[in-house]
Amino acid sequence: MSPRKPAPSFEIDASKLPPLGMPPAQFLRDYWQKRPLLIRNAFPGFVSPIQPEDLAGLACEEAALSRIVVHDRPSDAWTLRSGPFQEEEFPGMPHHDWTLLVQDVDKWDEDVRALLAHFDFLPRWRIDDIMVSFAATGGSVGAHVDQYDVFLLQAQGERRWQIDARPNPPTAFRDDVELKLLREFNPTHDWVLQPGDMLYLPPGVPHHGVAVNPCLTFSVGMRAPSAAELIGDYLDTLVADADEGLRYGDRDLTPPTDPYEIDTAAMGRVVEALNALRMNDPDKLAGWFGRFITTYRSAGEVAPTPSARSRIEIEWDLGHGAELHRHPMSRLAWRKATRSTKAGGAQLFCSGLEFTLPVKDAQRIAAAETLDGTGYSALGEAGREAVLELLALGHYQLLGEAGDED
Incomplete structure (x- = not known):
């Protein structure tokens, strides 16, 4: 009998092969939805693209999804408040035991959104958002479990993470707090993460993070309906x-043995x-799923363009240096059509909308956050019409058109 293959390690240094320390196929085979992994130096020399004051400013925006969690240690009481918050609140916050969390920071900040390119080993439509949290010393949201995969990237300061990596850990919740905190938490691993370190957690792994000092943590979470x-x-x-x-029909009905029986x-x-x-029906199912998975839950909404320009004007602008920039709240995906799907080759989905396009057009539009004149001209007629419709609906913004100061 051949010797049993040793279990994959719970910790790896990724300095030589960031951000996973191994080929993506190996990570997906050995860890994805199977096993936690602490990745030291996932982003060597990482410098946070935003500062705590930037996050506090964002938490004051009406459209941002933000929360503050405060832990009173003597009584072990937890308080949860939802934003938007007032700017004057933050200077008076204590120096310990509280956390500010803001969802969808990738939709608000281009530099944060750029981090998603490092996660292209995953389907983009599976990635939900990048949540950013600032924690004062001792700040935490308590021991809990998430029902989705998450990558926890330490961006600034230090955070201590404890996890329970045992099979079938206890997951009952406390009934004395508003948050879904674990009643029992028995960690098997205990680490302190430095900037650039990243912790991957599959769904259902109990974990608890506490700020060693004031810190920022980026949470790249997956959408798992x-x-x-x-x-x-x-x-x-x-x-x-x-x-x-x-x-319901019963043309083959025969006299029942018992008229009250559902036979x-x-x-x-x-x-x-x-x-x-x-x-x-696989085509009907796929069409529904594409629309469903690209419909984003968020406080922000994509609104139609108030003053529509003509196609001739738009194409003239694109030919003279203007660009189409996709709305950060717009989610796109595509799929190849099957034989039974109407002609076109592919279905493009954008925030619940569906377009039938050639495969190359669907691929290009889904992947391009910006389209210049060259990119637009490379599309077929169906692709251009789809882009123009998405522009009219607010999923693109035309920047640099004639008369624009930019």
């Missing part, structure tokens, strides 16, 4: 699109009626 969310949204789509003519034949007809809704 629950089965209930998927079923609920898909059923809503089926109901909205259902043909009233599709009904096997009746249940077979129920299944047939449900199948008529094409619940098992």
